[in-house]
Amino acid sequence: MIKSYINVDIILIILLSVHTIYCQDDPLTKLESTIISHGGQVLRITDSQYHAAAILHNRVIQTWPNMLIRPATFDDVSLALSTLSSLNIPIRIMGGRHSYGGYCSHQGIVTDSVLLKGLKIDLQSETVTMEAGVLWNDIYKVLNGSEHIIVGGLCPAVGVVGFTVGGGYNAMYSRSYGYASDNVLNFKMALYNGTIVTASSTINPDLYWALRGGGGGNFGFVLEMTQKIHRINQTNLPNGQYLFLNLTWVNTDIRKALNNWFTFIKEVVDFDTRISFNTIVVITNSGNFLTIWCSFNGPEVEFNSIFDSWLSKDPKPNPYNVVHYAQIDIARELAVPFPVPKREHVLSAMAINITDAMLDVILEFKPNSTHQIDAWTDFVYLHNANKDKNTAFAFPNISFDIAPGVSWLDADFDPLALDMAQTMERKLIDAAASTHSIPGAYLNYIDPYLPNWEKMYYRNNWERLREINTKYDPTWYFRFPQGIPPYFSESNISNINNNNIIVMAILIIILIIQTFYLNQ
Structure with a gap:
């Protein structure tokens, strides 16, 4: 009997030694230790930093990854990708975490760029080189006090890469200087x-x-990109300032106020790209209001002669001031907190124009007071904003992004709130159908429920984008529900690690042997 136990001990020692060798050679273990040794982080749900690192801007679509890998160097990003793809372990790429569809996260491994914070601004060449973990507010702080702006997100917590590769419009600057995607000079990508x-x-x-x-x-x-920055038109103003207005109409004839705005756009603004707008309409059972944020990239002495034809019409806006704001001030004025305090769903309809039928739908979009679901419609004016037509951005002829949105607190109301938003979007698209006024949707407001999303986001670029993805990602490793699939994908991505299978098999053998001898 003693001899039998000695034999068992020998077998266990051998198997445990094999187990240890496999653990030491496990590529995931090596990857984790390498990233940590180079100043990176690996976070799991038991770590104190995990929740703050994993939470997304959109609380409606929240997943909790098994592991967050945060490389601190480009080489470690490269190592993570080569290791994980060779093991057929899928990942998602996380940047600023503002993805409306939640596609920057999943329940597996997420590679988070937050520690890649390199930022170099060259005022002489008027360029900025920024790494993947930079947020727009990081750049705004550095540019503050100069006469330059960059085409970045109005929400300063948005990540630079996700914003830019989706097209990247800015309601206050794009009509003067184009989309972020128009301004990129080069990318470095793993x-x-x-x-x-x-x-x-x-x-x-x-x-x-x-x-x-x-x-x-x-x-x-995308590890890094270099983008153009711009000296504003009126450079004798201090600190790169724009003229900025916050105009409101409360409990008045909103349709008439909007039609006055549309007339001003058609007669004046279409031909003057120094003027930009972001507009929100809220209609309730007890009242309504219209807010228009406006920027003017020109001298104040010209303001009255340009704007009086609009602002002198009835209904007039509430009293307002013309202020001088730098880019960081405008971002602070228009910013949405991260994460948003309420649950939220925001959609997109890229529109060539706004017809009376479309306006009817917008003015009928009301909150559900019974379930405390707020509703609004955002207009971003984009006529002549796309400066470089030789990009994959699919909407060079767009004048508006119409963005219906809802927000609420109680998760039990998710189905009702989502249905409200989706129903409104369908009605808006149907109302536009006869005039073909809505050809698609904005990629950065990516909507997981959008039908025919291939054409809505990419239009005629879809086939060419598939060809390019076949060349650079033939196995469709960077895969998500609304990602661009390559042709003839041979991907066999799985969550199973072969080394882990071996380790598990060894442990099972050990348990079987122990059970057998203990029962003798």
Whole structure:
């Protein structure tokens, strides 16, 4: 009997030794230790930093990853991709965490760019080079006090990469300087196998074209990009300031106020790209209001002669002031907190114009007071904003992004609130159908419930984008529900790690042997 137990001990020692060897050689263990040794982080749900790191802007679509990998160097991003793709372990790429569809996260492994914070601004060449973990507020703080602005997000907590590769419009600056995607000079990107490539107008120009407006999580992990910055028109104003107005109409004839605005746009603003707007309409059972944020990239002496034809009409806005704001001030004025305090669903309809039938739908979009569901419609005016037509951004002829939204507190009301928003969007698209006024939707407001999303986001660029993804991501490693699939994908991505199978098999054998001898 003693001899038998000695034999069992020997077997156990051998098996445990094999187990230890496999653990030491486990690529995931090596990856984790390498990333940590280079100043990165690996977070799991038991770590104190995990919840703050994993929570998304949109509380309605929240998943909790098994692991957050936060590389601190480009080489470690490359190592993570080559390791995980070779093991057929799927990932998602996380940047600013503002993804409306929640596609930057899933229940597996997430590679988070938050520690890649390199930022270099060159005022002489008027460029900024920024790494993937930079947020727009990081750049606004550095540019504050200069006469330059960058085409970035109105919400300062938005990540620079996700915003830009989705097209990246800014309601206050894009009419003067284009979309963010128009202004990118080059990208540095890690492919699925860890290879790091550059994309510009002369190097990998097909990838450069695709990333400017067709990115949104496709093709690879953007590590860094260089973008143009712009000196504002009226440079004798201190600190890169714009003229900024916050106009409101409360409990008045909103249709008439909007039609006055549309007339001003058609007669004046379409021809003057110094003027930009972001507009919100809220209709309730007890009242309504219209808010229009306006920026003017020109001298104040011209303001009255340009704007009086609009602002002198009835119904007049509430009293307002014309203020001088730098980019950081406008971002602070219009920012949405991260994460949003309420549950939220925001949609998009890219519109060539707004017809009376579409306006009827917008003015009928009301909150559900019984369930405390708020409703609003946002208009972003984008006529002549797309400056570079040779990008993958699919809407060069757009004048408005119409963004219906709802917000609420109680998770039990999720189905009702989502149905409210989706119903409104369908009605809006149906109302526009006869005039073809809505050809698609904005990629950065990506909607997981949107039918025919391939054409709604990418229009005629869909086939070309698939060809490019076949070249750079042939196994469709960077996969998510509304990602661009390559042709003839041979992906066999699985959550199973072969080494883990071996380790589990060893442990099972140990348990079987122990059970057998203990029962003798």
